[in-house]
Amino acid sequence: MIVVAPLLIGVLYVFLNSLIREPHRRRFNAIMVAGAGAAYLSGGGFGPWEFALTIVITYCAYRGLESWRFIGIAWLLHTAWDVAHHLQGNPIIPFAEHSSLGCAICDPVIAVWCLAGGPSVTDLLRARFSRTRSPDHHIRRTAQ
Numbered sequence: 001m002i003v004v005a006p007l008l009i010g011v012l013y014v015f016l017n018s019l020i021r022e023p024h025r026r027r028f029n030a031i032m033v034a035g036a037g038a039a040y041l042s043g044g045g046f047g048p049w050e051f052a053l054t055i056v057i058t059y060c061a062y063r064g065l066e067s068w069r070f071i072g073i074a075w076l077l078h079t080a081w082d083v084a085h086h087l088q089g090n091p092i093i094p095f096a097e098h099s100s101l102g103c104a105i106c107d108p109v110i111a112v113w114c115l116a117g118g119p120s121v122t123d124l125l126r127a128r129f130s131r132t133r134s135p136d137h138h139i140r141r142t143a144q
Contacts, residue, residue, distance in 0.1 A: 002098050002101065002102065002105075003105055005102065006101075006102040006103070006104075006105035006106035007105060007106070007109060009102075009106045010105075010106040010107070010108075010109025010110050011109060013106070013109075013110055014109065014110065014113045014121055015121055015122065017029060017118070018119075018120040018121040018122040018123065019120075019122060021120075022118075022120075025118055025120070026064070026065070026066075026068055026071070026118055027065055029064065029068075029071050029114060029118060030061045030062070030064035030065045030070075030071055031061070033057065033060070033061050033064065033071050033074040033075055033078065034057065034058055034061035034062075034074075036057070036074075036075075036078050036107075037053065037054050037056075037057025037058055037060075037061065037074060037077075037078060038054050038057075038058075039078075039092055040053070040054075040081065040085065040092060041054060043090075043094060045085065045088050045090035046084070046085075046088075053077065053081055056077060057074045057077055057078060060073050060074035060077065061074055068114050068115065068116075068117045068118045069114075069115060071114040071118070072111045072112070072113075072114035072115035073111075075107045075108070075110050075111035075114060076107070076108065076111045078103070078107050079103070079104050079107040079108050079111065082100045082101070082103040082104035082107060083100075083104045085100040086098075086100040086101045086104060
């Protein structure tokens with residue numbers, strides 16, 4: 001469950017965000033990653049480096065208001081920080097031992113989606129299922 005749950009959370013995040021229309025989806029995700037970038041400020045174990053990372057992720061989030069690529073980069077930076085905190089034994093949620101590891105597994109799922117341009121997965125699924133259920137679907141398949 002240490003691996004599966006974070007993967008499912010990442011997929012759920014992508015699915016729910018797919019319900020938001022563009023350009024609001026991109027801007028919402030820029031705000032989300034900015035918040036994630038500040039998550040370790042309250043009890044991080046890397047001192048002033050926590051502030052440095054927050055500044056870099058905030059810059060990426062700002063650029064992410066207009067670019068999915070920067071949002072994806074910010075999630076990958078947060079992933080690296082999650083790994084560092086997990087290895088140091090200083091989890092993002094102090095009472096949840098594997099919380100940083102969970103974030104390090106979940107965040108790349110979100111990052112890959114962002115680097116792909118943050119497409120609406122729900123729209124992709126609707127388009128796919130509407131093609132397979134169209135009245136002439138049977139005719140098209142037999143003609144191929």
